[in-house]
Amino acid sequence: MINRYTLFGNPVEHSLSPRIHQLFGEQTQRRVEYTATLSSEESFAADVESFRDAGGRGCNITVPFKSQAFELCDTVSEAARIAGACNTIKFLADGTLAGHNTDGSGLLQDLKVTIGFEITGKNVLIIGAGGATRGALFPLLAQQPSRLVIANRTLQRAEQLAKEFADYGEIETFDFEQLAALGDAFDLVLNATSAGLHGETAPVPQAVFTTDSCAYDFSYTRSIENPQTAFLKLAESYGCTNINNGLGMLLEQAADAFFIWEDVRPKTRLIGPQVLANL
Numbered sequence: 001m002i003n004r005y006t007l008f009g010n011p012v013e014h015s016l017s018p019r020i021h022q023l024f025g026e027q028t029q030r031r032v033e034y035t036a037t038l039s040s041e042e043s044f045a046a047d048v049e050s051f052r053d054a055g056g057r058g059c060n061i062t063v064p065f066k067s068q069a070f071e072l073c074d075t076v077s078e079a080a081r082i083a084g085a086c087n088t089i090k091f092l093a094d095g096t097l098a099g100h101n102t103d104g105s106g107l108l109q110d111l112k113v114t115i116g117f118e119i120t121g122k123n124v125l126i127i128g129a130g131g132a133t134r135g136a137l138f139p140l141l142a143q144q145p146s147r148l149v150i151a152n153r154t155l156q157r158a159e160q161l162a163k164e165f166a167d168y169g170e171i172e173t174f175d176f177e178q179l180a181a182l183g184d185a186f187d188l189v190l191n192a193t194s195a196g197l198h199g200e201t202a203p204v205p206q207a208v209f210t211t212d213s214c215a216y217d218f219s220y221t222r223s224i225e226n227p228q229t230a231f232l233k234l235a236e237s238y239g240c241t242n243i244n245n246g247l248g249m250l251l252e253q254a255a256d257a258f259f260i261w262e263d264v265r266p267k268t269r270l271i272g273p274q275v276l277a278n279l
């Protein structure tokens with residue numbers, strides 16, 4: 001029997017997840033089929049239910065349905081509850097939907113294990129105040145950085161997040177002008193904006209980077225000729241050499257989802273950067 005999974009998103013056709021899960025299936029010798037399904041705000045709930053009713057075992061959810069997925073689930077993990085978003089659903093035998101969020105755990109696994117960056121005691125700056133930042137705040141705060149700053153074009157959105165997550169730790173908020181005026185440097189600079197989708201970057205000031213900073217972009221490009229995102233190019237132009245795109249995070253969150261469904265975690269280190277870049 002083949003265990004069937006799908007990814008709901010919009011857009012979804014360029015997703016690497018079907019190939020990643022195919023590699024995981026081969027590596028773990030599980031018979032899995034993983035497809036990508038275009039959905040819409042109106043049809044999302046019905047799409048998930050019809051996939052389950054047709055024998056699906058679970059699904060992943062990407063932009064823009066993670067909050068809707070959270071609302072749809074009967075039970076949610078702590079990570080999903082705190083993020084208010086689900087990227088993974090397991091269809092349980094009794095017909096209920098169990099929601100999870102593996103984005104944060106995927107980010108930590110990539111940062112700490114693959115890249116070897118220890119967050120505890122470090123100064124961390126996260127750019128953006130949308131869904132990606134929301135999902136990352138609790139996992140980052142749980143690592144006890146010495147300082148966590150959100151910078152966003154719209155200051156109010158950053159302030160709102162800081163308020164919502166106040167129980168988990170202190171978060172400072174700035175817009176880009178204030179950040180530039182501050183002049184502080186950070187050990188870790190994460191880009192969680194959606195600017196990269198349009199080949200753009202937020203105006204991150206030079207002063208936030210030192211040559212030792214770790215620059216990490218949640219997004220990635222699939223262009224062989226132009227492999228670096230606009231944010232990472234900017235960081236590099238400011239002398240930063242520790243440059244990391246979101247492919248590692250994508251792989252790790254997928255491995256955590258696979259574990260939730262299949263009870264075995266694929267060995268992501270066996271899937272090198274070369275394989276990832278050519279997926």
Ligand code: ATR
Pocket residue numbers: 063064127128129130131132133152153154157192193194195200201202203
């Ligand atoms: P999602 O939740 O799907 O990530 P979102 O809520 O629209 O999408 O969040 C996108 C984030 O990227 C926001 O922080 C947005 O800044 P605003 O809150 O000011 O809208 C940020 N963003 C998108 N394009 C940007 C750009 N060109 N420059 C700077 N920030 C940008």
